[in-house]
Amino acid sequence: MKVSFSALEIPASGVVVAAVTEDRALSASAGKLDEALGGGVQRAMEASRFHGRKEQTLALLAPAGTAFTRILLVGLGKPGELDPLRLQAAGGQIYAALAGNGQADAFVCVDALPDCTLSPADMAAEMAFGAALRSYRFDKYRTKESEDDKPSLAALTFGCADAEQAAMLWQRNEALAGAIAFTRNIVSEPANVIYPETLAAQARTLADHGVEVEVLGEERMRELGMGALLGVGQGSARESQLVVMQWWGAGKPASSEGVGDDAPEVDPNGPLAFVGKGVTFDTGGISIKPAANMEDMKWDMAGSGVVIGLMKALAMRRAPVNAVGIVGLVENMPSSTAQRPGDVVKSMSGQTIEVINTDAEGRLVLSDALWYTKQRFRPKLMIDLATLTGAIIIALGHEQAGLFSNDEALAERLAAAGKATGELLWRLPLGEAYDKQIKSDIADMKNVGERGAGSITAAQFLQRFVGKTPWAHLDIAGVAWGKKDSAVTPKGATGFGIRLLDRLVADHYEQP
Ligand code: BES
Ligand code: MN
Ligand code: ZN
Numbered sequence: 001m002k003v004s005f006s007a008l009e010i011p012a013s014g015v016v017v018a019a020v021t022e023d024r025a026l027s028a029s030a031g032k033l034d035e036a037l038g039g040g041v042q043r044a045m046e047a048s049r050f051h052g053r054k055e056q057t058l059a060l061l062a063p064a065g066t067a068f069t070r071i072l073l074v075g076l077g078k079p080g081e082l083d084p085l086r087l088q089a090a091g092g093q094i095y096a097a098l099a100g101n102g103q104a105d106a107f108v109c110v111d112a113l114p115d116c117t118l119s120p121a122d123m124a125a126e127m128a129f130g131a132a133l134r135s136y137r138f139d140k141y142r143t144k145e146s147e148d149d150k151p152s153l154a155a156l157t158f159g160c161a162d163a164e165q166a167a168m169l170w171q172r173n174e175a176l177a178g179a180i181a182f183t184r185n186i187v188s189e190p191a192n193v194i195y196p197e198t199l200a201a202q203a204r205t206l207a208d209h210g211v212e213v214e215v216l217g218e219e220r221m222r223e224l225g226m227g228a229l230l231g232v233g234q235g236s237a238r239e240s241q242l243v244v245m246q247w248w249g250a251g252k253p254a255s256s257e258g259v260g261d262d263a264p265e266v267d268p269n270g271p272l273a274f275v276g277k278g279v280t281f282d283t284g285g286i287s288i289k290p291a292a293n294m295e296d297m298k299w300d301m302a303g304s305g306v307v308i309g310l311m312k313a314l315a316m317r318r319a320p321v322n323a324v325g326i327v328g329l330v331e332n333m334p335s336s337t338a339q340r341p342g343d344v345v346k347s348m349s350g351q352t353i354e355v356i357n358t359d360a361e362g363r364l365v366l367s368d369a370l371w372y373t374k375q376r377f378r379p380k381l382m383i384d385l386a387t388l389t390g391a392i393i394i395a396l397g398h399e400q401a402g403l404f405s406n407d408e409a410l411a412e413r414l415a416a417a418g419k420a421t422g423e424l425l426w427r428l429p430l431g432e433a434y435d436k437q438i439k440s441d442i443a444d445m446k447n448v449g450e451r452g453a454g455s456i457t458a459a460q461f462l463q464r465f466v467g468k469t470p471w472a473h474l475d476i477a478g479v480a481w482g483k484k485d486s487a488v489t490p491k492g493a494t495g496f497g498i499r500l501l502d503r504l505v506a507d508h509y510e511q512p
Pocket of ligand 3: 361
């Protein structure tokens with residue numbers, strides 16, 4: 001969708017949007033529209049249950065005696081409670097209310113509001129962000145859709161004081177929305193299109209924005225001793241891949257990489273590291289999943305999709321930060337070459353793992369990806385994202401992602417970034433008692449614990465591969481995909497984690 005900003009002059013025709021706050025208080029523009037309509041806005045409100053509350057909208061069609069096609073009133077609730085998230089949601093609601101009416105563009109009046117701490121330029125940029133996020137649609141495989149079934153809205157103009165400032169603020173949001181759409185696209189793709197090599201090819205496109213991208217194939221991973229990751233992929237006809245993305249926005253240090261096993265484990269000047277689970281399809285392997293909803297497992301690579309999208313966002317906004325993104329890409333299939341329950345594999349760390357359940361594969365992939373990242377880059381901190389457990393959906397549903405961390409400060413910063421971006425995190429515990437559950441009789445550990453606390457034992461497993469590095473694990477199984485539309489996220493792939501981590505980076509780790 002095309003977004004532009006201009007001075008606030010209410011057009012005399014077309015589609016016009018204006019705000020109303022709690023108790024039917026008209027914004028200046030809504031008041032002017034009411035005048036132009038001879039009191040028609042007030043009468044329409046009185047003839048409806050529209051009170052200007054948040055999430056309410058009211059459309060007036062082709063009001064007589066004017067050239068307007070449609071006037072949309074958007075409720076903003078109490079002006080004193082307006083914040084960026086509320087305005088993004090309003091932008092999403094505006095898009096949703098106008099998308100399918102047949103008109104191609106609309107003008108949104110953004111007035112200064114009493115008691116609101118945000119400037120009209122801030123408000124316009126946030127509303128534009130919400131509208132852009134909501135306008136995402138994955139329709140490349142719909143070949144027979146009629147024009148009437150496609151969204152018609154293609155452009156929004158936001159009218160506000162200081163439109164230049166709004167356009168500047170929008171630049172960053174636009175880059176972020178673009179990166180989120182990129183991630184939503186690759187997560188939405190079916191597994192016959194996106195598999196390890198083609199997902200790696202998507203990551204390679206980041207080179208256009210200044211990211212250094214390397215792809216390691218199975219031969220190289222075997223040399224490195226990544227038996228845990230390779231074991232998961234060994235049943236698939238598709239070759240497993242490990243992609244390393246480096247963004248040196250704060251300047252590449254002379255030696256950007258750890259120098260052997262005697263180097264300090266954590267380099268305070270090291271890069272931030274983001275690690276993603278990229279299981280391009282998870283059948284469960286020999287511990288095969290039931291048929292119902294197995295198609296969902298095409299998005300078991302969402303963690304990697306988010307890491308790739310985040311690196312793209314950082315590069316596109318030229319973030320003054322050093323960050324690396326590492327994603328482990330495999331397909332988990334049953335076949336005559338697949339790994340069996342009971343197999344013992346040796347991870348790159350040297351630790352051995354008894355694979356009790358081949359469906360607990362994400363942790364196996366991440367164990368080698370985390371260890372590799374730590375050994376090679378000595379990062380200042382490591383954050384992994386993974387659709388790791390069904391158990392996190394039992395615990396938190398689809399509202400928040402699970403957060404696990406060995407570092408209080410990092411956990412707090414992440415939770416705060418979650419609140420600021422609406423990508424909420426809820427922390428769960430780690431501890432020795434849980435770790436005991438993954439003791440094995442014949443190897444250093446097994447890949448599943450008992451029935452209870454499944455998300456925690458999965459995190460405990462990961463912790464065995466991060467050493468002393470400040471680390472956080474985000475279990476995004478419940479939030480990577482939405483079954484219904486929400487204000488700024490249409491149903492389908494969400495891109496959850498990009499806004500969150502972009503904010504974490506911006507608030508704490510960028511060079512001044
Ligand atoms: N990819 C799944 C987790 C998942 C389930 C994500 C549902 C999204 C929706 C993961 O690889 C898995 O299969 N986990 C098992 C672990 C179990 C075997 C210990 C699970 O959660 O059932
Ligand atoms: Mn699985
Ligand atoms: Zn999985």
